[in-house]
Amino acid sequence: MAENSKKDEAVDATPNVSDVEVSDASTTAEVEAVLDAPVERGEPILQVRNLVKHFPLTQGVLFKKQVGAVKAVDGVSFDLYQGETLGIVGESGCGKSTVAKLLMTLETATSGEVFYKGQDITKLSGRALKAVRRNIQMVFQDPYTSLNPRMTVGDIIGEPFDIHPEVAPKGDRRRKVQELLDVVGLNPEYINRYPHQFSGGQRQRIGIARGLALNPEIIICDEPVSALDVSVQAQVVNLMEKLQDEFNLSYVFIAHDLSIVRHISDRVGVMYLGKMAEIGTDAEIYDHPTHPYTQALLSAVPVPDPEAREGRERIILTGDVPSPANPPSGCRFRTRCWKAQDKCAEEIPLLAVPEPFKGKNTPAAHESACHFAEEKDVVHAA
Amino acid sequence: MTTIDKTAEVPAPRAGDGKGTPLLEVRDLHVEFHTRDGVAKAVNGVNYSVDAGETLAVLGESGSGKSVTAQAIMGILDMPPGKIPQGEILFRGQDMLKMSAEERRKIRGSKIAMIFQDALSSLNPVLSVGYQLGEMFRVHQGLSKKDAKVKAIELMDRVRIPAAKERVGDYPHQFSGGMRQRIMIAMALALEPDLIIADEPTTALDVTVQAQVMDLLAELQREFNMGLILITHDLGVVADVADKIAVMYAGRIVETAPVGELYKRPAHPYTRGLLDSIPRLDQKGQELYAIKGLPPNLLSIPSGCAFNPRCPKAQDVCRTETPALLDVTERDGAALPGRRSACHFWKETIHG
Numbered sequence: 067m068a069e070n071s072k073k074d075e076a077v078d079a080t081p082n083v084s085d086v087e088v089s090d091a092s093t094t095a096e097v098e099a100v101l102d103a104p105v106e107r108g109e110p111i112l113q114v115r116n117l118v119k120h121f122p123l124t125q126g127v128l129f130k131k132q133v134g135a136v137k138a139v140d141g142v143s144f145d146l147y148q149g150e151t152l153g154i155v156g157e158s159g160c161g162k163s164t165v166a167k168l169l170m171t172l173e174t175a176t177s178g179e180v181f182y183k184g185q186d187i188t189k190l191s192g193r194a195l196k197a198v199r200r201n202i203q204m205v206f207q208d209p210y211t212s213l214n215p216r217m218t219v220g221d222i223i224g225e226p227f228d229i230h231p232e233v234a235p236k237g238d239r240r241r242k243v244q245e246l247l248d249v250v251g252l253n254p255e256y257i258n259r260y261p262h263q264f265s266g267g268q269r270q271r272i273g274i275a276r277g278l279a280l281n282p283e284i285i286i287c288d289e290p291v292s293a294l295d296v297s298v299q300a301q302v303v304n305l306m307e308k309l310q311d312e313f314n315l316s317y318v319f320i321a322h323d324l325s326i327v328r329h330i331s332d333r334v335g336v337m338y339l340g341k342m343a344e345i346g347t348d349a350e351i352y353d354h355p356t357h358p359y360t361q362a363l364l365s366a367v368p369v370p371d372p373e374a375r376e377g378r379e380r381i382i383l384t385g386d387v388p389s390p391a392n393p394p395s396g397c398r399f400r401t402r403c404w405k406a407q408d409k410c411a412e413e414i415p416l417l418a419v420p421e422p423f424k425g426k427n428t429p430a431a432h433e434s435a436c437h438f439a440e441e442k443d444v445v446h447a448a
Numbered sequence: 449m450t451t452i453d454k455t456a457e458v459p460a461p462r463a464g465d466g467k468g469t470p471l472l473e474v475r476d477l478h479v480e481f482h483t484r485d486g487v488a489k490a491v492n493g494v495n496y497s498v499d500a501g502e503t504l505a506v507l508g509e510s511g512s513g514k515s516v517t518a519q520a521i522m523g524i525l526d527m528p529p530g531k532i533p534q535g536e537i538l539f540r541g542q543d544m545l546k547m548s549a550e551e552r553r554k555i556r557g558s559k560i561a562m563i564f565q566d567a568l569s570s571l572n573p574v575l576s577v578g579y580q581l582g583e584m585f586r587v588h589q590g591l592s593k594k595d596a597k598v599k600a601i602e603l604m605d606r607v608r609i610p611a612a613k614e615r616v617g618d619y620p621h622q623f624s625g626g627m628r629q630r631i632m633i634a635m636a637l638a639l640e641p642d643l644i645i646a647d648e649p650t651t652a653l654d655v656t657v658q659a660q661v662m663d664l665l666a667e668l669q670r671e672f673n674m675g676l677i678l679i680t681h682d683l684g685v686v687a688d689v690a691d692k693i694a695v696m697y698a699g700r701i702v703e704t705a706p707v708g709e710l711y712k713r714p715a716h717p718y719t720r721g722l723l724d725s726i727p728r729l730d731q732k733g734q735e736l737y738a739i740k741g742l743p744p745n746l747l748s749i750p751s752g753c754a755f756n757p758r759c760p761k762a763q764d765v766c767r768t769e770t771p772a773l774l775d776v777t778e779r780d781g782a783a784l785p786g787r788r789s790a791c792h793f794w795k796e797t798i799h800g
Contacts, residue, residue, distance in 0.1 A: 157654035158625075265742050295509040296681055300725035300738035307735070322654065329727030329736065348732075366659040368684030370726050372707045382663060383656045385610075386624045 086113050086181050097194040100185055101201065105148045105283070111316055112146035112169070112202075112284060117178035119164050123391060136391045138164040140340035141178070143417065146284065151310065151317040153331030153348070155324055155363070159387055161340040162320045166288045169318065170204050171195065182284075200230050203282040207289035209269035213261040219272055220257040223247070226279040233280050246275040249312075251305060267298035271305065278309065286318045291326060303330060324367050328352050336360045339398040340390055342417050346432030354429040356420055356439040359399045365444040379444065397437065405438050413437065469541045470497035471675045472521070472560070472643055477535030479516050479699075482528060488746040490516040492699040493535075495773065498675040500642060505678045505690035505707070507722075511743050513699035514679045518645045521677075522562050523552045539643075558588050561636035565648040567628035571620040577604075577631050578616035584638035603634040607664060626657035630664065637668060643675040650685065662689060683726060687711060692786055695719050698744050698754035701773055705787045715776045715789035715798040717759045753792070761793050 105111045120135035139161040146152050154162050167173040169180060171187055179186045187198045206212035213222055223243045227234045234242045244254035250271040261269055270290060277285050290306070291299040303326060310317060321327050327334060328348050335345040336359065344357040355361045362381040369378070383402045388394055397415050400406040420439035423431040430441040479491035491513040498504045508514045519525045521537055523544065537544045539560065544552060564570040572580060581603055582596030591599065597616065604612035607630040620628055629649065636644050646665065650658040666689055669676050680686060686693060686707070693710050695703045695718065703716040714720040724737035741758040744750055750757055756766040769792070776787040779799050791797060 157656060267742065295743065296683070296722055297509060297725060297739040298742070300736040301740075303727075304735050304738055324655070325727045329732060362656060366655045368658075368662075368682065368688045370683040370687045370711065370723070372687040372690075372711055374687075380659060382659050384660075386626055386657070 086115065086179075086184065088181065088184055088186070097185060097190070098197050100183055101194070101197050103183065105183060107149045107314075109148050110145040111148045111183065112318075113181040114145070114165075114169070115143050115179045115181070117142045117165065117168055117180065118176045119161075119168055119173060120176045134391055136389075137340050137393055138390055139168065140390075140393070142337070142340070142342050144335055144342065144345060146316055146318060148283075148316055149310075149314060150332040151319050151330050153327035153334040154318065154320045154337060155322060155327050155334060156337035157322065157363075157387055159339075159390065160337040161390070162337050163288055165337075166204065166286050166318065166320055169284075169286055170202060171199065196230070200233070200280045201282050202284045202286065203277040203280065205270075205273050205277045205285060205287045205290045208293050209266055209273055210293070212273055213269055215261055218258050218260055219243075219247070219264075222261070222272060223275045223279055226276065230280055242279070243275075246278055249278065249309070250275045265298075266294050267301060270294060270302050274302075274305065274309070278313065281313070282315070284316045284318070286320070288320045289322070290319075292321060292323060299326065306330065324352075324364065336363065339387060339393055341398055341435065343399065343436075344432070344434040345417070346434075350429045350432040354432075354441050355444065356423070356430050356432070356434040356441055357399075357436045358403050358405055358438075360434075361442050361444045362402075381444065397435070399436075407438070409437050469538075471500050471502075471540065472677075473497040473536075473538040474517065474521065475536040475538065477517060477520060477537065478533050479513070479520055479525065480531050480533060482531060483747075486747045489749060490530075490699050490746055491520070492749070494696070494699070494701055496694050496701065496704065498643065498677055500675050501669070501673040503669070503676045503678060503689055503691045505680060505686040505693045506696060507680060507683070507686055507693055508696035509681055509743055511698075511746060512696040514696050515647055516699075517696075518562065518647055518677065518679055521645060522560065523556060524562075557584060557641070558639040559641050560643045560645065561639070561641040563629075563632050563636045563644065563646040563649045565651055567625065567632045567652070568620060570632060571628065573620055576617045576619055577623070578618075581616075581631070581635055581638060584635065588639055599638075603638055604631070606637070606668075607631070607634040609634075625653055626661060629653060629657075629661050633661070633665060633668070637672070640672055641674065643677070644669070645677045645679070647679045648681070649678070651680070651682070658685070665689075683722065695722075698749050699746065700754065700790060701788075702755065702790045703788065704773070705776075706785075709784070709787060713798050715787065715794045716755075716791045717761050717793075717797055718755050720797060721758075753790070761796065763792070765792050 117139055118141055119139040120137050122132045123134040123136060124130040125133045142165060154165065156162050164173065168175050175188045180188050182198055190198060220243050223246055224239050227239050244257055247254045247256060252268060252271055291302050294302060307330060309315060319327060319330055331348050333347050334351040336343045336351065338359050344351060344355065344360045351360060352364065355364060362383050365379065365381045385402055388401055394401050396412050397410040400410040415435045415437050417433050417435040419431050420434050420436065474494055474496050477491055477494045481488040481490060494517050496504060506514045520532060532545060539555060578597055578600045581600035585591040585596040585599050601612050601616050604616060609615060609627055609630055623631065650661050653661060662685065678690060690707045692704065692706050694701050695716065697718050703719050710719065711723065714723055721739040725739060727736060739758055744754055752767045752769055753771050756762040759766065771790045771792045773788045773790040776784050776789050776794055776798060778784060
């Protein structure tokens, strides 16, 4: 596998496919062999390039005519390294959940590529796709609706084995499910209970156990703790961190709670209206944000410290997020940005290390899609 | 607290005007729900008070009884299955639980108003927002449809909805989440009430919009010198806007304190646990503190202190004796105004 992924530097200025070492496996058997190969820690395991998802808007009943498109995801690129947690934050409607679905190939991308171990999974089908899906699993937001109320916990967690029988032979399944229950901190005796007999936090543990069932390499968590109570959130976050170490998992952690994301993530990407606004390590994003949207987002988070409420500066954005069906020209944030100038309306800023910080050894030198990027110390979520 | 200049309109406050009497006082309130599985004790003796211009934050997890208390104050509790076996809710000294339905109706909306969490399901989808806003004026003040609409536009302007005149005929689904919440706020403010109860007003909103909405609410509160009861589970929002805090657990208030004091020195292990479970900068990479276990089932609340199965400090006395909400003092006995804690070991919790 080593020849497929020898890359340890960050994505360069204009991300394109040329920086990805694409696997040349063509037959299904070859693809499967590539997918089974392990990836070294710190190597990229998932490389997303110019990912686009447009949902068509149609008019008419019989002869549907496309009148436009909701540009839910419009050119997103990032890497996920083995063993790390990549946090993705953004307001509702910014496309973060659509990215999750695209990574899972639950939605078909309009264009762009998702390379998993050098293999473009958006082009795969059949057995090869099934093999990929085994390695990328998902934990959903709402533990109340993502578990089938008519199935027992044993059936829910064991269902992945029906689809991928090679992971656990039939006779072995019950034991495997009980093991998984134990791993996520639930009593293995609960195997015959139904979801309604559990609390929210326990249900989310069941969802996590289901995600772990096939020994995946990547888990995509779409707001895994936002439906839970504060005191239970911490339990689930701790569990996820423990499992990451134990099973050597890579997480894509999508959330809107900035303090939880900071706690769990190694790197953080900030999305706005279908595009990545800024991406960097957690300290770069939280302590040295250069994109105005990130700064506004961070300053809007209420800090649980009453003494900070007088002194801190808050950037309060006006208005709402524009409609993704008709996004603003140029920089998408310009309609709410206090720095916006004519250039912002004409030129789309690229996600790159901003000119003033290029080549400098400062934490501000991380990728930010703004023409007028500058460091600003906002009192951030602690 | 300053007196309110609208006292004249209030239906005969208790003799000797409102001085000294808080705007709203809840005394030993109990609420239970009779279900097939037994009696769920949602609220078990809640006491709190709010003055005009003051913000009381009620903090608690789901199932702690914070919303049920608010519904009991508003008089919108479903009864049955709900039941209020004992307690008093005094609005300007008058017990609202003893009032007739007609008297309560007069207070509801015009003196005490409520903002709900989910604006989309709280607004009627088949009526325009202008009609829904105007309803307040038509019902309570008997205005004509035309005048009510003018008032509705004024209100929408006041909560800074752009192009209010054009949008007054729009339906709730045509507004964004933040705008809908503004309409809810406008509706609550319509008759300039003395007290607003906001039940998780920003939980469904994004942080940037949450900041806008909380700012608006604080500004309007100052303008009208209203009392505000803010129900939330977000410790960050509380720190930003509250004057005093009441922490609820399993239907009881476990701690009350002025906002700064609570964050600095919690006097109840549950409050301490909540504060410790917030991710902090210096704990990056370490395990988050988590309160073990789950919130109790209201059908069978643990005996003694309801928090005892999850409490790191629990002793035998905690399992047998229910701690009363007692005044908290400094180590040398000096009084700490407004601070109370329902823990047998509050001294150890606050002082060390």
